[in-house]
Amino acid sequence: MITDLTKWDAVKQSLCPTLMVPQKSELPECKSGQTRFLMAADGLYLETRTEWGGLVRKLWDCPRLIPLPYGKVEEKDDFIVVLHDKVMPIVSGVMIPEAAKYAEQGKEWAGFVVWNGSDFVPWTEEFNATASAVDFLSQGAANLPEGLSLVADIHSHWKGSPFFSKDDNASDNGRIKIAVVLGNYRVKDNKPVFDWKARYCVEGFFFSGATAEDSLIEIFRDLLLRNLGEEVSRAKEDFPFREV
Ligand SMILES: [Zn+2]
Numbered sequence: 001m002i003t004d005l006t007k008w009d010a011v012k013q014s015l016c017p018t019l020m021v022p023q024k025s026e027l028p029e030c031k032s033g034q035t036r037f038l039m040a041a042d043g044l045y046l047e048t049r050t051e052w053g054g055l056v057r058k059l060w061d062c063p064r065l066i067p068l069p070y071g072k073v074e075e076k077d078d079f080i081v082v083l084h085d086k087v088m089p090i091v092s093g094v095m096i097p098e099a100a101k102y103a104e105q106g107k108e109w110a111g112f113v114v115w116n117g118s119d120f121v122p123w124t125e126e127f128n129a130t131a132s133a134v135d136f137l138s139q140g141a142a143n144l145p146e147g148l149s150l151v152a153d154i155h156s157h158w159k160g161s162p163f164f165s166k167d168d169n170a171s172d173n174g175r176i177k178i179a180v181v182l183g184n185y186r187v188k189d190n191k192p193v194f195d196w197k198a199r200y201c202v203e204g205f206f207f208s209g210a211t212a213e214d215s216l217i218e219i220f221r222d223l224l225l226r227n228l229g230e231e232v233s234r235a236k237e238d239f240p241f242r243e244v
Pocket residue numbers: 155157163164165168181
């Protein structure tokens with residue numbers, strides 16, 4: 001272990017530590033609110049734990065035939081159940097009628113699903129919408145009231161296709177959430193219909209389907225900015241956004 005670290009490195013390593021997975025001992029539990037890397041026998045994993053579920057995803061597959069001298073890790077995905085059983089019923093029941101009203105006016109729409117400690121519930125923040133953007137009057141879901149934790153960030157591209165744009169990548173760069181985008185709006189049998197796409201966002205990593213997307217932005221940037229206090233301005237310089 002390196003003990004002589006600058007504050008920058010010490011904060012960074014405490015926020016996103018890398019653990020060597022033991023072979024014959026128990027791996028310490030990932031506590032709620034923690035995100036960490038796990039160096040395992042067959043590669044590198046990312047693990048995160050929120051109040052509403054945990055996720056373990058492989059980031060890098062070790063190309064060697066001989067395993068690295070660490071223990072094994074299994075991928076885990078609580079988010080998929082939350083997405084299908086909790087988030088999407090709220091989207092289709094409560095949010096699609098709202099998004100359709102905006103789609104009828106040729107505008108985007110956005111809302112959230114939050115965990116209130118005992119249940120998943122819809123949450124809205126005031127915004128101004130245009131054909132290509134949603135601008136929150138406050139800070140969106142960045143400053144939720146005490147006791148609420150962000151689960152899903154849903155927005156609509158109305159008649160546009162449901163895909164994650166460069167702007168979506170920038171706004172999803174940070175925190176842990178499920179992002180859902182609605183699109184291809186149409187009316188069928190007098191009912192509003194959208195297609196949708198979802199991905200998991202973990203502090204700058206995006207996971208869609210079974211694999212990690214190439215991260216186009218700096219990982220852990222937002223987490224560092226939230227925790228560095230007086231060094232924020234310096235941190236901003238160190239973490240410029242990269243263009244695609
Ligand atoms: Zn979008």
